[in-house]
Amino acid sequence: MRKLVECVPNFSEGRRPEVVEQILEAIRGVEGIRFLDSSSDASHNRTVVTFIGEPGQVKKAAFLAAARAAELINMEEHHGEHPRIGATDVIPFIPIAGVTMEECVDLARELGREIGEKLGIPVYLYEEAATRPERKNLSKVREGQYEGLKEAITRPERAPDFGPACLHPTAGATAVGARPPLIAYNINLGTSDVRIAREIAKAIRGSSGAYPSIKALGVMLEDRGIAQVTINVCNYREVPLHRVFETVRSEAGRYGVNIVGSEIVGLVPMEALLDAAAFYLRLEGFQPEQVLEKRLLDLSE
Protein backbone atom coordinates (compact mmCIF):
# COMPACT_ATOMS: atom_id res chain seq x y z
CA MET A 1 0.00 0.00 0.00
CA ARG A 2 1.12 3.55 -0.66
CA LYS A 3 2.28 5.64 2.26
CA LEU A 4 0.23 8.75 2.67
CA VAL A 5 0.81 11.56 5.14
CA GLU A 6 -1.34 14.64 5.54
CA CYS A 7 0.18 17.98 6.47
CA VAL A 8 -1.83 20.97 7.76
CA PRO A 9 0.58 23.89 8.21
CA ASN A 10 -0.75 27.19 9.58
CA PHE A 11 0.81 30.44 8.33
CA SER A 12 0.54 33.84 10.03
CA GLU A 13 -0.90 35.62 7.00
CA GLY A 14 -4.58 35.78 6.15
CA ARG A 15 -4.99 39.23 4.65
CA ARG A 16 -2.62 39.43 1.69
CA PRO A 17 -3.70 36.83 -0.91
CA GLU A 18 -0.58 37.50 -3.02
CA VAL A 19 1.62 36.39 -0.11
CA VAL A 20 -0.49 33.31 0.57
CA GLU A 21 -0.36 32.43 -3.11
CA GLN A 22 3.46 32.40 -3.11
CA ILE A 23 3.51 30.04 -0.13
CA LEU A 24 0.98 27.75 -1.86
CA GLU A 25 3.13 27.77 -5.00
CA ALA A 26 6.07 26.42 -3.00
CA ILE A 27 3.87 23.50 -1.90
CA ARG A 28 2.25 22.84 -5.27
CA GLY A 29 5.65 22.86 -6.97
CA VAL A 30 6.69 19.61 -5.25
CA GLU A 31 6.03 16.59 -7.44
CA GLY A 32 3.48 14.11 -6.12
CA ILE A 33 1.90 16.53 -3.66
CA ARG A 34 -1.89 16.65 -3.71
CA PHE A 35 -3.18 19.99 -2.62
CA LEU A 36 -6.50 19.60 -0.80
CA ASP A 37 -7.48 22.91 0.73
CA SER A 38 -6.45 26.42 1.74
CA SER A 39 -8.49 28.66 4.01
CA SER A 40 -7.55 32.23 4.99
CA ASP A 41 -9.13 34.13 7.88
CA ALA A 42 -8.68 37.89 7.96
CA SER A 43 -9.51 38.46 11.64
CA HIS A 44 -7.18 35.64 12.66
CA ASN A 45 -4.75 36.89 10.00
CA ARG A 46 -3.93 33.25 9.39
CA THR A 47 -4.07 30.65 6.60
CA VAL A 48 -4.58 26.93 7.12
CA VAL A 49 -3.34 24.74 4.27
CA THR A 50 -4.05 21.03 3.77
CA PHE A 51 -2.07 18.78 1.48
CA ILE A 52 -1.16 15.15 1.24
CA GLY A 53 1.48 12.92 -0.31
CA GLU A 54 4.23 10.43 0.40
CA PRO A 55 6.30 11.16 3.54
CA GLY A 56 9.45 12.49 1.82
CA GLN A 57 7.50 14.72 -0.56
CA VAL A 58 5.30 16.10 2.21
CA LYS A 59 8.36 16.95 4.30
CA LYS A 60 9.97 18.69 1.31
CA ALA A 61 6.85 20.74 0.58
CA ALA A 62 6.52 21.75 4.24
CA PHE A 63 10.16 22.88 4.33
CA LEU A 64 9.89 24.92 1.14
CA ALA A 65 6.68 26.56 2.38
CA ALA A 66 8.33 27.44 5.71
CA ALA A 67 11.33 28.91 3.86
CA ARG A 68 9.04 31.02 1.66
CA ALA A 69 6.95 32.15 4.65
CA ALA A 70 10.16 33.23 6.46
CA GLU A 71 11.00 35.48 3.48
CA LEU A 72 7.51 36.96 3.08
CA ILE A 73 6.06 37.32 6.58
CA ASN A 74 7.41 39.70 9.22
CA MET A 75 6.15 38.78 12.67
CA GLU A 76 7.10 42.26 13.92
CA GLU A 77 4.19 43.57 11.85
CA HIS A 78 1.76 40.73 12.45
CA HIS A 79 -1.52 41.25 14.31
CA GLY A 80 -4.37 38.79 14.60
CA GLU A 81 -6.74 37.15 17.06
CA HIS A 82 -5.30 33.66 16.90
CA PRO A 83 -2.37 32.70 19.18
CA ARG A 84 0.87 32.31 17.16
CA ILE A 85 4.64 32.18 17.60
CA GLY A 86 5.93 32.50 14.04
CA ALA A 87 5.47 33.05 10.31
CA THR A 88 4.96 29.32 9.89
CA ASP A 89 3.19 28.84 13.18
CA VAL A 90 2.54 25.08 13.30
CA ILE A 91 3.24 22.11 11.03
CA PRO A 92 1.46 18.91 12.04
CA PHE A 93 1.96 15.60 10.20
CA ILE A 94 -0.99 13.20 10.22
CA PRO A 95 -0.80 9.50 9.27
CA ILE A 96 -3.45 8.68 6.64
CA ALA A 97 -2.62 5.36 5.02
CA GLY A 98 0.19 2.80 5.29
CA VAL A 99 2.03 4.99 7.79
CA THR A 100 2.37 4.71 11.57
CA MET A 101 2.28 7.57 14.06
CA GLU A 102 5.92 6.74 14.82
CA GLU A 103 6.86 7.45 11.21
CA CYS A 104 5.09 10.80 11.42
CA VAL A 105 6.97 11.57 14.64
CA ASP A 106 10.26 10.80 12.85
CA LEU A 107 9.18 13.00 9.96
CA ALA A 108 8.42 15.87 12.37
CA ARG A 109 11.84 15.53 13.99
CA GLU A 110 13.65 15.45 10.65
CA LEU A 111 11.79 18.53 9.42
CA GLY A 112 12.31 20.30 12.75
CA ARG A 113 16.06 19.76 12.52
CA GLU A 114 16.10 21.01 8.91
CA ILE A 115 14.13 24.17 9.70
CA GLY A 116 16.31 24.85 12.72
CA GLU A 117 19.64 24.31 10.95
CA LYS A 118 18.97 25.61 7.44
CA LEU A 119 16.55 28.46 8.17
CA GLY A 120 17.85 29.47 11.60
CA ILE A 121 14.34 29.28 13.05
CA PRO A 122 13.89 27.76 16.54
CA VAL A 123 11.60 24.71 16.44
CA TYR A 124 9.46 23.16 19.18
CA LEU A 125 8.28 19.58 18.78
CA TYR A 126 4.67 19.12 19.99
CA GLU A 127 1.88 16.56 20.46
CA GLU A 128 3.01 13.01 19.61
CA ALA A 129 6.45 14.33 18.58
CA ALA A 130 7.01 16.22 21.85
CA THR A 131 10.27 15.55 23.71
CA ARG A 132 8.89 16.88 27.00
CA PRO A 133 5.48 15.92 28.38
CA GLU A 134 4.30 19.53 28.80
CA ARG A 135 4.96 20.20 25.09
CA LYS A 136 2.36 17.66 24.01
CA ASN A 137 -0.04 20.55 24.55
CA LEU A 138 0.36 23.12 21.75
CA SER A 139 -1.06 25.95 23.88
CA LYS A 140 1.82 25.43 26.33
CA VAL A 141 4.31 25.68 23.46
CA ARG A 142 2.67 28.92 22.33
CA GLU A 143 2.46 30.44 25.83
CA GLY A 144 3.22 34.18 25.68
CA GLN A 145 2.98 34.05 21.87
CA TYR A 146 5.56 35.60 19.54
CA GLU A 147 5.96 38.71 21.67
CA GLY A 148 6.41 36.88 24.98
CA LEU A 149 8.60 34.12 23.56
CA LYS A 150 11.35 36.62 22.67
CA GLU A 151 12.32 36.70 26.33
CA ALA A 152 11.03 33.29 27.43
CA ILE A 153 13.05 31.33 24.85
CA THR A 154 16.23 32.07 26.78
CA ARG A 155 14.90 30.15 29.82
CA PRO A 156 16.00 26.47 29.91
CA GLU A 157 12.43 25.15 30.17
CA ARG A 158 11.51 26.99 26.97
CA ALA A 159 14.65 26.03 25.00
CA PRO A 160 13.74 24.91 21.45
CA ASP A 161 14.32 21.32 20.27
CA PHE A 162 16.21 22.54 17.19
CA GLY A 163 17.72 25.80 15.95
CA PRO A 164 19.01 28.80 17.88
CA ALA A 165 17.80 29.70 21.39
CA CYS A 166 16.55 33.04 20.08
CA LEU A 167 13.66 33.97 17.81
CA HIS A 168 14.30 34.45 14.09
CA PRO A 169 14.22 38.26 13.55
CA THR A 170 11.17 38.11 11.22
CA ALA A 171 9.92 34.51 11.19
CA GLY A 172 9.81 33.91 14.98
CA ALA A 173 9.56 30.23 15.93
CA THR A 174 7.72 27.18 14.58
CA ALA A 175 5.99 24.22 16.25
CA VAL A 176 6.35 20.93 14.36
CA GLY A 177 4.44 17.86 15.44
CA ALA A 178 2.52 14.69 14.68
CA ARG A 179 -1.08 13.95 15.59
CA PRO A 180 -4.06 11.81 14.59
CA PRO A 181 -6.60 13.32 12.16
CA LEU A 182 -8.88 15.81 13.88
CA ILE A 183 -12.60 15.80 13.11
CA ALA A 184 -14.60 18.99 13.64
CA TYR A 185 -17.97 17.62 14.69
CA ASN A 186 -21.02 19.54 15.91
CA ILE A 187 -24.18 18.15 17.47
CA ASN A 188 -27.35 20.24 17.31
CA LEU A 189 -29.86 20.05 20.14
CA GLY A 190 -33.63 20.46 20.11
CA THR A 191 -33.47 23.28 22.64
CA SER A 192 -32.79 27.01 22.68
CA ASP A 193 -31.18 26.70 26.13
CA VAL A 194 -27.43 27.09 25.61
CA ARG A 195 -26.82 26.05 29.24
CA ILE A 196 -27.84 22.51 28.34
CA ALA A 197 -25.27 22.45 25.51
CA ARG A 198 -22.64 23.72 27.95
CA GLU A 199 -23.48 21.03 30.49
CA ILE A 200 -23.27 18.33 27.81
CA ALA A 201 -19.94 19.72 26.57
CA LYS A 202 -18.59 19.40 30.11
CA ALA A 203 -19.87 15.83 30.31
CA ILE A 204 -17.84 14.68 27.32
CA ARG A 205 -14.63 16.76 27.20
CA GLY A 206 -11.24 15.78 28.49
CA SER A 207 -10.64 19.05 30.35
CA SER A 208 -13.59 18.17 32.61
CA GLY A 209 -12.28 14.64 33.21
CA ALA A 210 -14.28 12.80 30.54
CA TYR A 211 -12.88 11.61 27.16
CA PRO A 212 -9.24 12.87 27.02
CA SER A 213 -9.20 13.32 23.25
CA ILE A 214 -12.45 15.30 23.10
CA LYS A 215 -12.66 19.09 23.19
CA ALA A 216 -16.15 20.58 23.44
CA LEU A 217 -18.04 23.82 24.02
CA GLY A 218 -21.72 24.71 24.24
CA VAL A 219 -22.72 27.50 21.85
CA MET A 220 -25.91 29.12 20.58
CA LEU A 221 -26.76 28.97 16.85
CA GLU A 222 -28.51 32.33 16.70
CA ASP A 223 -29.84 31.93 13.15
CA ARG A 224 -31.55 28.62 13.93
CA GLY A 225 -32.44 29.43 17.52
CA ILE A 226 -30.95 26.19 18.82
CA ALA A 227 -28.05 25.23 21.05
CA GLN A 228 -25.08 23.25 19.76
CA VAL A 229 -22.32 21.18 21.26
CA THR A 230 -19.30 22.05 19.10
CA ILE A 231 -16.66 19.33 19.32
CA ASN A 232 -13.12 18.49 18.24
CA VAL A 233 -12.72 14.74 17.99
CA CYS A 234 -8.93 14.64 18.30
CA ASN A 235 -8.47 10.87 18.12
CA TYR A 236 -11.38 9.05 16.51
CA ARG A 237 -9.72 5.68 17.09
CA GLU A 238 -9.77 6.27 20.85
CA VAL A 239 -13.19 7.90 20.98
CA PRO A 240 -15.15 7.29 17.77
CA LEU A 241 -17.95 9.48 16.43
CA HIS A 242 -20.70 7.08 17.44
CA ARG A 243 -19.55 7.11 21.07
CA VAL A 244 -19.53 10.90 21.10
CA PHE A 245 -22.99 10.94 19.52
CA GLU A 246 -24.44 8.33 21.90
CA THR A 247 -22.94 10.00 24.98
CA VAL A 248 -24.41 13.35 23.93
CA ARG A 249 -27.76 11.64 23.23
CA SER A 250 -27.72 10.06 26.68
CA GLU A 251 -26.78 13.30 28.47
CA ALA A 252 -29.35 15.31 26.50
CA GLY A 253 -32.04 12.82 27.47
CA ARG A 254 -31.61 13.89 31.08
CA TYR A 255 -33.04 17.28 30.09
CA GLY A 256 -35.71 15.79 27.85
CA VAL A 257 -33.81 17.16 24.87
CA ASN A 258 -33.29 15.35 21.54
CA ILE A 259 -30.46 15.54 19.06
CA VAL A 260 -31.90 17.19 15.96
CA GLY A 261 -28.83 16.67 13.83
CA SER A 262 -25.06 16.66 13.66
CA GLU A 263 -22.53 17.99 11.20
CA ILE A 264 -18.99 17.31 10.12
CA VAL A 265 -17.07 20.49 9.26
CA GLY A 266 -14.40 20.03 6.61
CA LEU A 267 -12.65 16.77 5.88
CA VAL A 268 -13.10 13.43 7.61
CA PRO A 269 -11.16 10.18 7.18
CA MET A 270 -13.30 7.47 5.57
CA GLU A 271 -12.50 5.10 8.43
CA ALA A 272 -14.26 7.34 10.97
CA LEU A 273 -17.56 7.03 9.09
CA LEU A 274 -17.09 3.34 8.28
CA ASP A 275 -16.62 2.77 12.02
CA ALA A 276 -19.94 4.51 12.70
CA ALA A 277 -21.73 2.43 10.05
CA ALA A 278 -20.17 -0.76 11.41
CA PHE A 279 -21.24 0.11 14.96
CA TYR A 280 -24.86 0.82 14.15
CA LEU A 281 -25.27 -2.03 11.65
CA ARG A 282 -23.46 -4.34 14.10
CA LEU A 283 -21.16 -5.45 11.28
CA GLU A 284 -19.13 -8.57 11.96
CA GLY A 285 -15.72 -9.09 10.37
CA PHE A 286 -15.93 -5.99 8.23
CA GLN A 287 -12.69 -4.93 6.50
CA PRO A 288 -12.15 -1.46 4.99
CA GLU A 289 -10.72 -3.30 1.96
CA GLN A 290 -14.30 -4.33 1.15
CA VAL A 291 -15.04 -0.74 0.21
CA LEU A 292 -14.80 -0.50 -3.55
CA GLU A 293 -13.25 2.97 -3.49
CA LYS A 294 -10.61 1.83 -0.98
CA ARG A 295 -9.51 -0.84 -3.46
CA LEU A 296 -9.27 1.74 -6.19
CA LEU A 297 -7.23 4.01 -3.98
CA ASP A 298 -4.78 1.26 -3.06
CA LEU A 299 -4.38 0.45 -6.73
CA SER A 300 -3.97 3.99 -7.97
CA GLU A 301 -0.56 5.53 -8.47
Add this chain to the structure above:
Amino acid sequence: MRKLVECVPNFSEGRRPEVVEQILEAIRGVEGIRFLDSSSDASHNRTVVTFIGEPGQVKKAAFLAAARAAELINMEEHHGEHPRIGATDVIPFIPIAGVTMEECVDLARELGREIGEKLGIPVYLYEEAATRPERKNLSKVREGQYEGLKEAITRPERAPDFGPACLHPTAGATAVGARPPLIAYNINLGTSDVRIAREIAKAIRGSSGAYPSIKALGVMLEDRGIAQVTINVCNYREVPLHRVFETVRSEAGRYGVNIVGSEIVGLVPMEALLDAAAFYLRLEGFQPEQVLEKRLLDLSE
Protein backbone atom coordinates in the same frame (compact mmCIF):
# COMPACT_ATOMS: atom_id res chain seq x y z
CA MET B 1 -14.22 13.69 -12.19
CA ARG B 2 -13.13 10.46 -13.80
CA LYS B 3 -15.80 8.17 -15.22
CA LEU B 4 -15.71 4.76 -13.61
CA VAL B 5 -17.79 1.75 -14.58
CA GLU B 6 -17.70 -1.63 -12.87
CA CYS B 7 -18.22 -4.82 -14.85
CA VAL B 8 -19.02 -8.21 -13.27
CA PRO B 9 -19.15 -10.80 -16.07
CA ASN B 10 -20.01 -14.41 -15.21
CA PHE B 11 -18.38 -17.19 -17.22
CA SER B 12 -19.60 -20.80 -17.42
CA GLU B 13 -16.32 -22.33 -16.27
CA GLY B 14 -15.37 -22.88 -12.64
CA ARG B 15 -13.40 -26.12 -12.73
CA ARG B 16 -10.49 -25.57 -15.15
CA PRO B 17 -8.23 -22.82 -13.74
CA GLU B 18 -6.15 -22.74 -16.94
CA VAL B 19 -9.23 -21.76 -18.93
CA VAL B 20 -10.27 -19.13 -16.40
CA GLU B 21 -6.74 -17.73 -16.45
CA GLN B 22 -6.85 -17.18 -20.22
CA ILE B 23 -10.12 -15.26 -19.89
CA LEU B 24 -8.66 -13.13 -17.10
CA GLU B 25 -5.60 -12.41 -19.25
CA ALA B 26 -7.85 -10.95 -21.94
CA ILE B 27 -9.28 -8.55 -19.36
CA ARG B 28 -5.98 -7.67 -17.69
CA GLY B 29 -4.40 -6.97 -21.09
CA VAL B 30 -6.57 -3.88 -21.62
CA GLU B 31 -4.79 -0.70 -20.56
CA GLY B 32 -6.36 1.19 -17.68
CA ILE B 33 -8.42 -1.75 -16.42
CA ARG B 34 -8.24 -2.39 -12.71
CA PHE B 35 -8.83 -6.00 -11.90
CA LEU B 36 -10.59 -6.34 -8.54
CA ASP B 37 -11.65 -9.92 -8.03
CA SER B 38 -12.20 -13.36 -9.54
CA SER B 39 -14.09 -16.15 -7.79
CA SER B 40 -14.61 -19.64 -9.24
CA ASP B 41 -17.16 -22.13 -7.90
CA ALA B 42 -16.74 -25.79 -8.88
CA SER B 43 -20.27 -26.95 -8.10
CA HIS B 44 -21.76 -24.02 -9.99
CA ASN B 45 -19.00 -24.52 -12.60
CA ARG B 46 -18.92 -20.77 -12.91
CA THR B 47 -16.51 -17.84 -12.43
CA VAL B 48 -17.51 -14.33 -11.39
CA VAL B 49 -15.00 -11.62 -12.35
CA THR B 50 -15.00 -8.01 -11.11
CA PHE B 51 -13.10 -5.21 -12.78
CA ILE B 52 -13.38 -1.49 -13.17
CA GLY B 53 -12.22 1.27 -15.47
CA GLU B 54 -13.33 4.00 -17.84
CA PRO B 55 -16.40 3.14 -19.96
CA GLY B 56 -14.62 2.52 -23.27
CA GLN B 57 -11.90 0.38 -21.69
CA VAL B 58 -14.39 -1.66 -19.68
CA LYS B 59 -16.44 -2.37 -22.81
CA LYS B 60 -13.30 -3.41 -24.69
CA ALA B 61 -12.19 -5.77 -21.90
CA ALA B 62 -15.67 -7.31 -21.67
CA PHE B 63 -15.72 -7.92 -25.44
CA LEU B 64 -12.26 -9.52 -25.49
CA ALA B 65 -13.18 -11.75 -22.54
CA ALA B 66 -16.41 -12.85 -24.26
CA ALA B 67 -14.47 -13.62 -27.46
CA ARG B 68 -11.93 -15.70 -25.51
CA ALA B 69 -14.68 -17.53 -23.58
CA ALA B 70 -16.41 -18.38 -26.89
CA GLU B 71 -13.20 -20.07 -28.06
CA LEU B 72 -12.50 -21.95 -24.84
CA ILE B 73 -15.87 -22.98 -23.40
CA ASN B 74 -18.20 -25.49 -25.07
CA MET B 75 -21.71 -25.24 -23.65
CA GLU B 76 -22.50 -28.69 -25.09
CA GLU B 77 -20.20 -30.09 -22.40
CA HIS B 78 -21.11 -27.73 -19.58
CA HIS B 79 -22.79 -28.95 -16.40
CA GLY B 80 -23.30 -26.97 -13.22
CA GLU B 81 -25.90 -26.05 -10.62
CA HIS B 82 -26.26 -22.39 -11.55
CA PRO B 83 -28.73 -21.37 -14.30
CA ARG B 84 -26.87 -20.25 -17.47
CA ILE B 85 -27.44 -19.67 -21.17
CA GLY B 86 -23.89 -19.28 -22.51
CA ALA B 87 -20.12 -19.38 -22.17
CA THR B 88 -20.21 -15.73 -21.15
CA ASP B 89 -23.47 -15.96 -19.29
CA VAL B 90 -24.08 -12.39 -18.12
CA ILE B 91 -22.26 -9.07 -18.42
CA PRO B 92 -23.64 -6.31 -16.19
CA PHE B 93 -22.29 -2.74 -16.24
CA ILE B 94 -22.54 -0.83 -12.98
CA PRO B 95 -22.12 2.96 -12.64
CA ILE B 96 -19.54 3.76 -9.92
CA ALA B 97 -18.41 7.37 -10.30
CA GLY B 98 -19.10 10.23 -12.70
CA VAL B 99 -21.35 8.00 -14.81
CA THR B 100 -25.13 7.79 -15.06
CA MET B 101 -27.21 4.63 -15.35
CA GLU B 102 -28.18 5.84 -18.83
CA GLU B 103 -24.54 5.80 -19.91
CA CYS B 104 -24.23 2.22 -18.63
CA VAL B 105 -27.38 1.29 -20.58
CA ASP B 106 -25.81 2.74 -23.73
CA LEU B 107 -22.61 0.84 -23.00
CA ALA B 108 -24.58 -2.42 -22.65
CA ARG B 109 -26.33 -1.82 -25.96
CA GLU B 110 -23.07 -1.03 -27.77
CA LEU B 111 -21.39 -4.13 -26.37
CA GLY B 112 -24.46 -6.27 -27.12
CA ARG B 113 -24.41 -5.17 -30.75
CA GLU B 114 -20.67 -5.89 -31.02
CA ILE B 115 -20.97 -9.39 -29.51
CA GLY B 116 -23.93 -10.17 -31.74
CA GLU B 117 -22.36 -8.92 -34.96
CA LYS B 118 -18.68 -9.81 -34.52
CA LEU B 119 -18.94 -13.04 -32.53
CA GLY B 120 -22.24 -14.32 -33.93
CA ILE B 121 -23.61 -14.85 -30.41
CA PRO B 122 -27.26 -13.89 -29.71
CA VAL B 123 -27.50 -11.20 -27.01
CA TYR B 124 -30.36 -10.35 -24.65
CA LEU B 125 -30.42 -6.96 -22.96
CA TYR B 126 -31.56 -7.19 -19.32
CA GLU B 127 -32.31 -5.14 -16.19
CA GLU B 128 -31.98 -1.39 -16.81
CA ALA B 129 -30.88 -2.05 -20.41
CA ALA B 130 -33.88 -4.29 -21.22
CA THR B 131 -35.90 -3.42 -24.34
CA ARG B 132 -38.95 -5.38 -23.13
CA PRO B 133 -40.33 -5.11 -19.60
CA GLU B 134 -40.22 -8.87 -18.94
CA ARG B 135 -36.49 -8.91 -19.73
CA LYS B 136 -35.68 -6.64 -16.80
CA ASN B 137 -35.74 -9.89 -14.83
CA LEU B 138 -32.64 -11.95 -15.62
CA SER B 139 -34.34 -15.22 -14.60
CA LYS B 140 -36.92 -14.65 -17.36
CA VAL B 141 -34.10 -14.15 -19.88
CA ARG B 142 -32.51 -17.40 -18.74
CA GLU B 143 -35.75 -19.40 -18.71
CA GLY B 144 -35.12 -22.95 -19.98
CA GLN B 145 -31.37 -22.32 -19.75
CA TYR B 146 -28.93 -23.15 -22.55
CA GLU B 147 -30.61 -26.44 -23.39
CA GLY B 148 -34.15 -25.04 -23.51
CA LEU B 149 -33.18 -21.83 -25.31
CA LYS B 150 -32.04 -23.78 -28.41
CA GLU B 151 -35.70 -24.23 -29.33
CA ALA B 152 -37.19 -21.23 -27.57
CA ILE B 153 -34.96 -18.66 -29.31
CA THR B 154 -36.89 -19.20 -32.55
CA ARG B 155 -40.11 -17.93 -30.92
CA PRO B 156 -40.72 -14.19 -31.49
CA GLU B 157 -41.05 -13.41 -27.77
CA ARG B 158 -37.60 -14.90 -27.15
CA ALA B 159 -35.89 -13.25 -30.15
CA PRO B 160 -32.50 -11.78 -29.11
CA ASP B 161 -31.83 -8.04 -29.19
CA PHE B 162 -28.68 -8.53 -31.26
CA GLY B 163 -27.05 -11.32 -33.24
CA PRO B 164 -28.58 -14.38 -34.92
CA ALA B 165 -31.91 -15.92 -33.83
CA CYS B 166 -30.13 -19.19 -33.07
CA LEU B 167 -27.66 -20.18 -30.37
CA HIS B 168 -23.93 -20.05 -31.10
CA PRO B 169 -22.87 -23.72 -31.55
CA THR B 170 -20.51 -23.69 -28.54
CA ALA B 171 -20.92 -20.32 -26.79
CA GLY B 172 -24.75 -20.28 -26.57
CA ALA B 173 -26.18 -16.84 -25.79
CA THR B 174 -25.22 -13.91 -23.54
CA ALA B 175 -27.21 -11.48 -21.40
CA VAL B 176 -25.80 -7.94 -21.30
CA GLY B 177 -27.24 -5.35 -18.96
CA ALA B 178 -26.85 -2.41 -16.62
CA ARG B 179 -27.75 -2.33 -12.95
CA PRO B 180 -26.96 -0.53 -9.70
CA PRO B 181 -24.27 -2.05 -7.43
CA LEU B 182 -25.56 -5.09 -5.57
CA ILE B 183 -24.67 -5.54 -1.90
CA ALA B 184 -24.68 -9.04 -0.41
CA TYR B 185 -25.82 -8.37 3.14
CA ASN B 186 -26.64 -10.90 5.87
CA ILE B 187 -28.28 -10.25 9.22
CA ASN B 188 -27.72 -12.75 12.03
CA LEU B 189 -30.48 -13.37 14.56
CA GLY B 190 -30.27 -14.33 18.21
CA THR B 191 -32.36 -17.44 17.65
CA SER B 192 -31.86 -20.99 16.38
CA ASP B 193 -35.37 -20.98 14.88
CA VAL B 194 -34.93 -20.69 11.12
CA ARG B 195 -38.68 -20.14 10.71
CA ILE B 196 -38.28 -16.69 12.25
CA ALA B 197 -35.56 -15.83 9.69
CA ARG B 198 -37.87 -17.03 6.92
CA GLU B 199 -40.77 -14.91 8.18
CA ILE B 200 -38.52 -11.84 8.37
CA ALA B 201 -37.17 -12.51 4.85
CA LYS B 202 -40.77 -12.53 3.59
CA ALA B 203 -41.47 -9.27 5.42
CA ILE B 204 -38.72 -7.39 3.56
CA ARG B 205 -38.40 -8.91 0.09
CA GLY B 206 -39.92 -7.64 -3.13
CA SER B 207 -41.28 -11.02 -4.21
CA SER B 208 -43.56 -10.96 -1.14
CA GLY B 209 -44.73 -7.42 -1.87
CA ALA B 210 -42.29 -5.52 0.37
CA TYR B 211 -39.18 -3.63 -0.87
CA PRO B 212 -38.98 -4.27 -4.65
CA SER B 213 -35.17 -4.13 -4.80
CA ILE B 214 -34.63 -6.54 -1.89
CA LYS B 215 -34.17 -10.29 -2.27
CA ALA B 216 -34.08 -12.31 0.95
CA LEU B 217 -34.12 -15.84 2.32
CA GLY B 218 -34.10 -17.30 5.83
CA VAL B 219 -31.29 -19.82 6.37
CA MET B 220 -29.70 -21.69 9.25
CA LEU B 221 -26.01 -21.11 10.10
CA GLU B 222 -25.33 -24.65 11.31
CA ASP B 223 -21.83 -23.92 12.66
CA ARG B 224 -23.03 -21.06 14.86
CA GLY B 225 -26.44 -22.54 15.64
CA ILE B 226 -28.23 -19.32 14.68
CA ALA B 227 -30.67 -18.29 11.97
CA GLN B 228 -29.76 -15.70 9.34
CA VAL B 229 -31.64 -13.49 6.93
CA THR B 230 -29.48 -13.56 3.81
CA ILE B 231 -30.17 -10.54 1.62
CA ASN B 232 -29.34 -9.02 -1.75
CA VAL B 233 -29.65 -5.25 -1.57
CA CYS B 234 -30.10 -4.63 -5.30
CA ASN B 235 -30.49 -0.85 -5.18
CA TYR B 236 -29.06 0.75 -2.04
CA ARG B 237 -30.19 4.18 -3.17
CA GLU B 238 -33.82 3.03 -3.18
CA VAL B 239 -33.61 0.91 -0.05
CA PRO B 240 -30.46 1.69 1.96
CA LEU B 241 -28.72 -0.67 4.38
CA HIS B 242 -30.00 1.11 7.47
CA ARG B 243 -33.62 0.70 6.36
CA VAL B 244 -33.08 -3.01 5.77
CA PHE B 245 -31.42 -3.32 9.17
CA GLU B 246 -34.09 -1.36 11.01
CA THR B 247 -36.95 -3.24 9.29
CA VAL B 248 -35.37 -6.56 10.23
CA ARG B 249 -34.83 -5.29 13.79
CA SER B 250 -38.48 -4.26 14.02
CA GLU B 251 -39.80 -7.56 12.61
CA ALA B 252 -37.47 -9.61 14.82
CA GLY B 253 -38.72 -7.73 17.86
CA ARG B 254 -42.14 -9.27 17.31
CA TYR B 255 -40.62 -12.64 18.19
CA GLY B 256 -38.56 -11.27 21.06
CA VAL B 257 -35.44 -11.84 18.93
CA ASN B 258 -32.45 -9.50 18.67
CA ILE B 259 -30.04 -8.87 15.83
CA VAL B 260 -26.68 -10.23 16.98
CA GLY B 261 -24.74 -8.94 14.00
CA SER B 262 -24.70 -8.36 10.28
CA GLU B 263 -22.15 -8.90 7.56
CA ILE B 264 -21.30 -7.54 4.15
CA VAL B 265 -20.05 -10.22 1.76
CA GLY B 266 -17.57 -8.98 -0.82
CA LEU B 267 -17.39 -5.42 -2.06
CA VAL B 268 -19.57 -2.48 -1.09
CA PRO B 269 -19.68 1.06 -2.52
CA MET B 270 -18.42 3.61 0.00
CA GLU B 271 -21.62 5.63 -0.42
CA ALA B 272 -23.75 2.80 1.00
CA LEU B 273 -21.83 2.89 4.29
CA LEU B 274 -21.59 6.69 4.38
CA ASP B 275 -25.39 6.74 4.04
CA ALA B 276 -25.70 4.46 7.06
CA ALA B 277 -23.31 6.61 9.12
CA ALA B 278 -25.19 9.76 8.06
CA PHE B 279 -28.54 8.21 9.02
CA TYR B 280 -27.53 7.10 12.50
CA LEU B 281 -25.45 10.20 13.29
CA ARG B 282 -28.29 12.35 11.87
CA LEU B 283 -25.73 14.20 9.75
CA GLU B 284 -26.91 17.45 8.21
CA GLY B 285 -25.55 18.71 4.89
CA PHE B 286 -22.95 15.98 4.62
CA GLN B 287 -21.18 15.68 1.25
CA PRO B 288 -19.19 12.60 0.18
CA GLU B 289 -16.51 15.06 -0.98
CA GLN B 290 -15.76 15.68 2.71
CA VAL B 291 -14.27 12.20 2.89
CA LEU B 292 -10.52 12.57 2.59
CA GLU B 293 -10.11 9.40 0.54
CA LYS B 294 -12.83 10.53 -1.87
CA ARG B 295 -10.80 13.66 -2.58
CA LEU B 296 -7.73 11.58 -3.24
CA LEU B 297 -9.65 9.33 -5.57
CA ASP B 298 -11.03 12.23 -7.56
CA LEU B 299 -7.52 13.63 -7.88
CA SER B 300 -5.80 10.38 -8.81
CA GLU B 301 -5.15 9.50 -12.42
